Amino acid sequence: KNEVEQSPQNLTAQEGEFITINCSYSVGISALHWLQQHPGGGIVSLFMLSSGKKKHGRLIATINIQEKHSSLHITASHPRDSAVYICAVSTGNQFYFGTGTSLTVIP
């Protein structure tokens, strides 16, 4: 049973394209995290959300609590955005992670 589902699993885009990664979850949450995992394995936290929308540079994250759904958008994508993007939720007791979306941005 997967508490967190992400789509797509793999995504290839041309530089400059607008990208959307989706995350659905099935548990009650205290927060949702979007993480970026680099090819070397390191993980960076991009956003933590419990409601609404957040923006940081070219990245935008939204969450709909009623629908248990979140999206991560990348505007004007760049090859350096190539990474695995992971959605994770915390219930206050546990963390659950999605399997990640592998993004490749081609110049």
Next chain:
Amino acid sequence: EPEVTQTPSHQVTQMGQEVILRCVPISNHLYFYWYRQILGQKVEFLVSFYNNEISEKSEIFDDQFSVERPDGSNFTLKIRSTKLEDSAMYFCASSESGEGFSPLHFGNGTRLTVT
């Protein structure tokens, strides 16, 4: 910018041996976490730690695992008797406030290989 530091970056050990993975969280952070990622699989939560005690742990965190904050800076994960299936990348993370109030800061991970 302050960061979470993990050592070693790679540890190779024989089955049955004890290993200690070390983490130095960001100095003003109060909440600490360990996660693992088996090669090719998703990240999994192991344990959270606050106020010198375990807050939550997952089913993975059985009696073979323990965590400790031996001094004011280090946060360690001990695996008592390693098994082949313990081979994974182990990530430490810390946050200033509790879950949902402040973001997580991850270390670069320790790759554990059990032979």
